[in-house]
Amino acid sequence: xxxxxxxxxxxxxxxxxxxxxxxxxxxxxxxxxxxxxxxxxxxxxxxxxxxxxxxxxxxxxxxxxxxxxxxxxxxxxxxxxxxxxxxxxxxxxxxxxxxxxxxxxxxxxxxxxxxx
Amino acid sequence: xxxxxxxxxxxxxxxxxxxxxxxxxxxxxxxxxxxxxxxxxxxxxxxxxxxxxxxxxxxxxxxxxxxxxxxxxxxxxxxxxxxxxxxxxxxxxxxxxxxxxxxxxxxxxxxxxxxxx
Numbered sequence: 001x002x003x004x005x006x007x008x009x010x011x012x013x014x015x016x017x018x019x020x021x022x023x024x025x026x027x028x029x030x031x032x033x034x035x036x037x038x039x040x041x042x043x044x045x046x047x048x049x050x051x052x053x054x055x056x057x058x059x060x061x062x063x064x065x066x067x068x069x070x071x072x073x074x075x076x077x078x079x080x081x082x083x084x085x086x087x088x089x090x091x092x093x094x095x096x097x098x099x100x101x102x103x104x105x106x107x108x109x110x111x112x113x114x115x116x
Numbered sequence: 117x118x119x120x121x122x123x124x125x126x127x128x129x130x131x132x133x134x135x136x137x138x139x140x141x142x143x144x145x146x147x148x149x150x151x152x153x154x155x156x157x158x159x160x161x162x163x164x165x166x167x168x169x170x171x172x173x174x175x176x177x178x179x180x181x182x183x184x185x186x187x188x189x190x191x192x193x194x195x196x197x198x199x200x201x202x203x204x205x206x207x208x209x210x211x212x213x214x215x216x217x218x219x220x221x222x223x224x225x226x227x228x229x230x231x232x233x
Contacts, residue, residue: 042226043154043207043209043226043227044224044226044227045160045209045211045224047222089157091159091160095222099148101213101215101222102148102150102211102212102213102222103150103162103165104150104160104162104211104222105162106159106160106161107159108158108159109157109158109159
């Protein structure tokens, strides 16, 4: 089975500090996408960042950036200047390209706590 | 922006009854929709891929006769949990792809909490 692994069940960070969430994945496909989703207590899935596997440049979205290591199949999320509103469950996910776009395999999730 | 509406947001039913959950794409056509299941403090697990006008594709281990999926139009997919039992209690989430957008986009519904008594 092609899996996504998040090895950190829980992480904590002080407000305004930086935290990195880890993710590794397995795939035999050449065309795929990687995602980080945030799930707050409301349980609405919120897209944090998306990375196309064919792009070498790491994706960034304001305070959020990724370290995409394709050969190592690693996709970590860095949150800079952490805010209280960043506290949530974070899921790493892998999706295929083409007609299977949107079919995601999720990691186990990492609960992020932000301390004031 | 594009929105996926999921209804109801929560439902309580008696064991043995059936429950229908709707997933609608409000301002785009979704050829493909996906249904996920999430147990408390666990990950999302893909149940099935719903294709407009054709039979759904179920993931291994998902009972087709228990979780009926219908995708009769480009904006609506339904998941019916038949003869629900307490072990079917879970959070169900749908998603839809907007393949008509310049960059393929994926949107999630707000989820449905099913509690079977």
